[in-house]
Every structure is written in C-alpha cells, then in structure tokens.
Amino acid sequence: MIIKRTISKENIAKLTKVDFAGKIHVVETPQDAERAATYLKQFSLLGIDTETRPSFKKGHINKIALLQIATEKEAFLFRLNKTGLVLPLILLLENPRITKVGVSLKDDVPKLHECAPFQPRGIVELQEFVRPFGIQEMSLQKIYAILFAQKISKRQQLSNWEADSLTEPQQQYAAIDAWACLQIYNLLQELKASGDFEIEEINEQNV
Numbered sequence: 001m002i003i004k005r006t007i008s009k010e011n012i013a014k015l016t017k018v019d020f021a022g023k024i025h026v027v028e029t030p031q032d033a034e035r036a037a038t039y040l041k042q043f044s045l046l047g048i049d050t051e052t053r054p055s056f057k058k059g060h061i062n063k064i065a066l067l068q069i070a071t072e073k074e075a076f077l078f079r080l081n082k083t084g085l086v087l088p089l090i091l092l093l094e095n096p097r098i099t100k101v102g103v104s105l106k107d108d109v110p111k112l113h114e115c116a117p118f119q120p121r122g123i124v125e126l127q128e129f130v131r132p133f134g135i136q137e138m139s140l141q142k143i144y145a146i147l148f149a150q151k152i153s154k155r156q157q158l159s160n161w162e163a164d165s166l167t168e169p170q171q172q173y174a175a176i177d178a179w180a181c182l183q184i185y186n187l188l189q190e191l192k193a194s195g196d197f198e199i200e201e202i203n204e205q206n207v
Helices: 009-013 030-040 087-094 105-113 140-148 168-194
Strands: 023-027 045-052 064-070 074-079 099-102 123-125
Touching: 009 140, 023 030, 023 168, 030 074, 030 087, 045 105, 045 168, 064 105, 064 168, 074 168, 099 168, 105 123, 140 168
Parallel strands: 023 074, 045 099, 099 123
Antiparallel strands: 045 064, 064 074
16 A cells, blocks of 8 residues: 555545444433443544534634544444533543544643543554654544545534534534544554555655
C-alpha cells in the first residue's frame, strides 16, 4: 500500500461517502449510561470522539454535549448534557487496559474535565500515531480519506448537539467519527506489523 502524505479537499469531494452499518445506541439517561459503560468494559480497544453545540457568540464555548464510543460493530452516543459523566464512564476513561483511540483528544479531554475530574489512561492520539506513516494531515476526514479512499461527510458538524432528540444524520455522523478512529488505528497496526506499505515520495505527490 502506498500512503499519501496529504490530500486536497477537491480530491476528498470526489470520494464516495462512508456509512456506518453497525448498531447505534443513543444513551439519554444516567442509568442507561452506567449500563452502556459497564458493557463497554469488556472491549480492549475503542474509538472515541465528542461533539459540542456550536456557539456563534464570541468568547462563549458550550460544554461537551455528546461522547461517542465505538466498537467494531456498535456505537454508543452518550448525551452528556442529559446524563453527565457517570462514574462507570469515568472508570472506562481511566482504565489503562482499555485503549481509547481518537483525534484531537488533547482538546477533548480538558472539555470532558469540565463534566467531572478524571485521569485519562490508555489514550492514543491519532494525530501523533499517523506520523511514522508519513501522513501530515491532522483532521479525521483527511486521514481516513488517505487510508480508505472514502469521504466522511462533515455536514452535521455544526448542528445542534443539545437538541431534544438527535436526527438520523446526526447519529450517523457521530457514530462514524468514533468508529473511523478505530478503523484507522487497526489498519495502521496491520501495516506496521506487515511492513507492507510505502510512503509516497514528496516529488510524486498527487494531492
């Protein structure tokens, strides 16, 4: 496999859109959040992401509204604005034996601290993890496009994540963002183990 260093927005626009075919669980009560977090403890590898309702007022930033945690076949959308960061979720985030993979976690973790104090362990930041493979992009959309030649739609990114109920497009978007982190990590681990990849030369880039 030849890995591109970068990819343009124009080339991403030409790609087919990725869909999440797994089961999506929208978690809206503290009790359901505790049950879901307890269930997720059995997995050794999870993809994570967060969503925040956009603020169009200068200087004002809303608290995290959604924490997404994905396995290979399921995505759990924890509506933190309704459930809070319950103890089983905190213990999951602190568990060093469970690897949690995400993008821009250095930004997400401080925001999660606003919900409750915890010490994150077992965290893998994909922005750093992709560097040895020559990838110079920072966004999930571009990293995924480079590796899988599919487009993650960002249409729902600035939607209202504190709405009474999440729409189907919102659920898909949120699930994909966490699940895609898992797919990137798994593929790069396979390539690392096999050595079956080449980094595209700079003078041969086609971005």
